[in-house]
Amino acid sequence: MKDSQHHLIDGSHQHNLTKFYTIPAHIKIASVFIFVLLVVLTPGKNFQAHLSFAVIVLAMLIWNRIPLSLIRKRLIIEIPFVLFAFFLPILGTGPRIDFFGLKLSEAGLWAGWNILVKATIGVMMSLLLSTTTPQRELLVGLEKLKFPKLLVQIMSFMIRYTVVVTEEVKRMAIARESRCFEAKGPKQWAVLARSGGALFIRSYERGERVHMAMLSRGYTGQLPLTSIQISSRQDFINGTLLPLAALVVILFWSVFLK
Amino acid sequence: MKLPQMHIPDGFINAQISVLALVISAVFVYVALQGAKRQLDEKVAPLAGLSAVFIFAMQMINFPVAAGTSGHLIGGALAAILIGPWAGVLAVTVVLIVQALVFADGGLTAIGLNVLNMSVMATLMAWIIFRLLQRMFPKNRIGFLSATAIAAYLSVPLSAIGFTIEFALGGTAAIELSTVLGAMVGVHAVIGLGEAIITVLTISAVLSVRKDLVFGATNSKISLGK
Numbered sequence: 491m492k493d494s495q496h497h498l499i500d501g502s503h504q505h506n507l508t509k510f511y512t513i514p515a516h517i518k519i520a521s522v523f524i525f526v527l528l529v530v531l532t533p534g535k536n537f538q539a540h541l542s543f544a545v546i547v548l549a550m551l552i553w554n555r556i557p558l559s560l561i562r563k564r565l566i567i568e569i570p571f572v573l574f575a576f577f578l579p580i581l582g583t584g585p586r587i588d589f590f591g592l593k594l595s596e597a598g599l600w601a602g603w604n605i606l607v608k609a610t611i612g613v614m615m616s617l618l619l620s621t622t623t624p625q626r627e628l629l630v631g632l633e634k635l636k637f638p639k640l641l642v643q644i645m646s647f648m649i650r651y652t653v654v655v656t657e658e659v660k661r662m663a664i665a666r667e668s669r670c671f672e673a674k675g676p677k678q679w680a681v682l683a684r685s686g687g688a689l690f691i692r693s694y695e696r697g698e699r700v701h702m703a704m705l706s707r708g709y710t711g712q713l714p715l716t717s718i719q720i721s722s723r724q725d726f727i728n729g730t731l732l733p734l735a736a737l738v739v740i741l742f743w744s745v746f747l748k
Numbered sequence: 749m750k751l752p753q754m755h756i757p758d759g760f761i762n763a764q765i766s767v768l769a770l771v772i773s774a775v776f777v778y779v780a781l782q783g784a785k786r787q788l789d790e791k792v793a794p795l796a797g798l799s800a801v802f803i804f805a806m807q808m809i810n811f812p813v814a815a816g817t818s819g820h821l822i823g824g825a826l827a828a829i830l831i832g833p834w835a836g837v838l839a840v841t842v843v844l845i846v847q848a849l850v851f852a853d854g855g856l857t858a859i860g861l862n863v864l865n866m867s868v869m870a871t872l873m874a875w876i877i878f879r880l881l882q883r884m885f886p887k888n889r890i891g892f893l894s895a896t897a898i899a900a901y902l903s904v905p906l907s908a909i910g911f912t913i914e915f916a917l918g919g920t921a922a923i924e925l926s927t928v929l930g931a932m933v934g935v936h937a938v939i940g941l942g943e944a945i946i947t948v949l950t951i952s953a954v955l956s957v958r959k960d961l962v963f964g965a966t967n968s969k970i971s972l973g974k
Contacts, residue, residue: 519849522856523856523857526758526855526856526857527763527766527767527857529758529759530758530759530762530763530766530855530857531763534759534920564851564852567755567757567851567852567853568757570754571756571757571760574921578921578922578923581923581924581927582921582922582923583922583923583924584922595922597922598921598922598923600922601920601921601922601923602921604759604920604921605757605759605760605920605921607759608757608758608759608760609757609758609759609760609855611758611759612757612758612759612855612856612857612858613757613758613852613855614852615856616848616849616852616855616856617852619849619856620849620850620851620852625850628849628850638777638778638781640781640784640785640792640793641777641781641838641841641842643792643793643797644792644793644796644797644800644838644839644842645797645800645842645845645846646793646797647793647794647796647797647798647800647801648797648798648800648801648804648842648843648846649846649850650797651797651798651801652801652804652805654801655798655801655802655804655805656804656805656808658805659805659808659809673810673811673812674812675812675813676811676812676813676945678812679811679945679946679949680949682809682811682946683946683949683950683952683953684949684950684953685809686806686809686821686946686949686950686953687949687950687951687952687953687954687957688953689802689805689806690802690806690830690950690954690961691954691957691958691961693798693799693801693802693805694795694798694799694802694831694961696798697791697794697795697797697798697799698791698794698795700794700798701790701791701794701795704794709790710790
């Protein structure tokens, strides 16, 4: 996560942008959200539908040239839940079936599959959204989706200062190491926590300085709008394509399976 | 090996309960926004924003346990006691939203569930416990830090209980509820020890130099610039 932060935060994207990049953020967020919600709504037992969803997601990732290394990095987040999914067939309730010589819970197998496939699709769709939308535009998008203005402002401060503060964390770590500090076990927690305390004071004071600077430029609690994204009818139509594809998949397989 | 954070992904809890959680957490966030505005006026955005960065950065610090494993802070109780319950709820919520939107950590449809577990169960509840204990305990440093320790400790199994309730209502897995509750609360009862120790050490460090910045120690509005 740490290495990719800069890449994401300064929004350095690829040069040949696909059409997906140009969809206004609020439409893109809604579109991805509804797609994932439809995936979550589809029962795991509808095996074919989920394979079709996976094909759509993979096609989107390839089309938008999302680097494989980034996909791998993001999937690591899933690990605890993947482990849980693998334990389900063993711990699960209900009748047991023979699965490659193992007696496993059938319901547990389905539940494990359900979690695995939906979580993976969810991670990949979030990745698609975050790599094709600069963070500033994500914020504008959330504001257009009627997120409370104050919450969006807090988010904008978080995003703006994450690099500054994480760099501070790294500098503190270097400073500790240069004093021959080595974190081996809980005995060293006090030192680390003191660094944490110092970090809080520095962050809080930075917040105060930022606030003063804002006041001196005439801040009254409202941030001025810096970019106005005009969304056309075409953008809206493009935005409906993803949820529409999911609906088609669901309808197709529910008719076909009957 | 660093243990990753447990943010619920998409599909772990069914869509109905996920959307319901989204609605409930929206109400809490609305209340928190009003509370923070009363407490901080127009300073809310920069201060809650920088506190969110602080929580996020604090989670990056590895606390070695043993044999190459390390844990990190969750930070709900820390946020509440340092900057107050409402700004704390907002900071933790914003961290969760940014993690889901920017780092694909935690499902987009599961944001409501994660906000309920981390902001409401871990942060707001930690604050309530802290305040109750603060009234009962002696009004000195030991009493203050003891209240901090217990609130931070309980915040972790409390968020595990939040998870178990969500799982009971909308879990997609066929597994005995008692198994989930036992495993979740059991594991988190141990993790809570680390949370309590780190939170106390951190707050104690801030108390020593800038007591005025610790909201839990002011008993009134946060006083700035002293």
